[in-house]
Amino acid sequence: MGPLIPNDIITGDWNFVIALLLGVAFGFILEASGFSSSRNLAGVFYGYNFVVLRVFFTAVIVAMTGLLYFDYFGWLDLSKIFILPTFVSPMILGAVIMGIGFVMGGFCPGTSFTGIAIGKMDALVFAIGLALGIFIFGETYPLFEDFFNSGSLGNVTLTDVTGIPAAWFAIAFTVIALAAFWFTATIEKKVRKNITEYKF
């Protein structure tokens, strides 16, 4: 059965229609979760709003568990899905730069699109910055081409690297997420008492 497009059950002609529809669903969920507001997003780093953590980790554990079940029932061939390739040191550096960008800019790329959709100037400027950053990267790429391609492990999963079955990671992430939900809910309560000028 799945994945449908790589298995030619849905032909490539439908590709862009499906892309648009999946995008609509993605944008709708992000906006409805309150991710079109930079102050909601930044709240995760200051303890007054952990909605990002809740939505993000719920999504990861639901998707992890769901993919394993789809594979188990034979609905989806996990060996045919795209696994993001790993480049250890460039990815660590990239994530650190993105982490700083997140706290300064208050958005990530996907959430800035939903911010633009509802009329946030800061989201629009963030997206312009995004294009500027990619342009700067493109222009200076020859300087660090070697580093960019270093630490390549290929399209490896957690299981390939550690030898621990994927199901254990799904369980571990679920336990950590539930603990984090409980812990952050208590922090949120305390911090919100001291913040008066922010509407929830």
Add this chain to the structure above:
Amino acid sequence: MLGILVIITFYITGRGLGASGAVKSSVVTVVETIAPEHAASSPYYSKYIPEDKSPMNNWLVFESLGVLLGGLLSGVIYGRVKKFRTEHGPKITSKKRLFFALVGGALFGIGSQFGRGCTSGAALVGSSSFSFGGVIVMLGIFGTGYAVAYLFRKLWI
């Protein structure tokens, strides 16, 4: 909901959602239009210029247009669509907020190239499909966010 969407996306397309990729396609298109020779000779841009079609003819570009539409749809339903405005913390001006949004966006743009994707493509979808790199990016973004949050607290609280 988001988790179910990630599963459906994998089920239909065999790959995940993303956001920074569409901006990259746009940048490549602009560079190619203004300076085609420069784009073709660049070792980075040239990777993303297909031979027979525009760089905008790309899955992620259509998906991102969908994100805009979906965001608008939700905004209309929940009454959050208003005229252009800037949202900022209580201790800073709009101007300062926009400056930091620009710098933060640029950093995210650079970081997403090294990270092979942003919060959506690498951290969310990558981690969901048990990619080792996806988990590195997820932990890196949020870990760094907490590490530097104190320095930028005046922007938000």
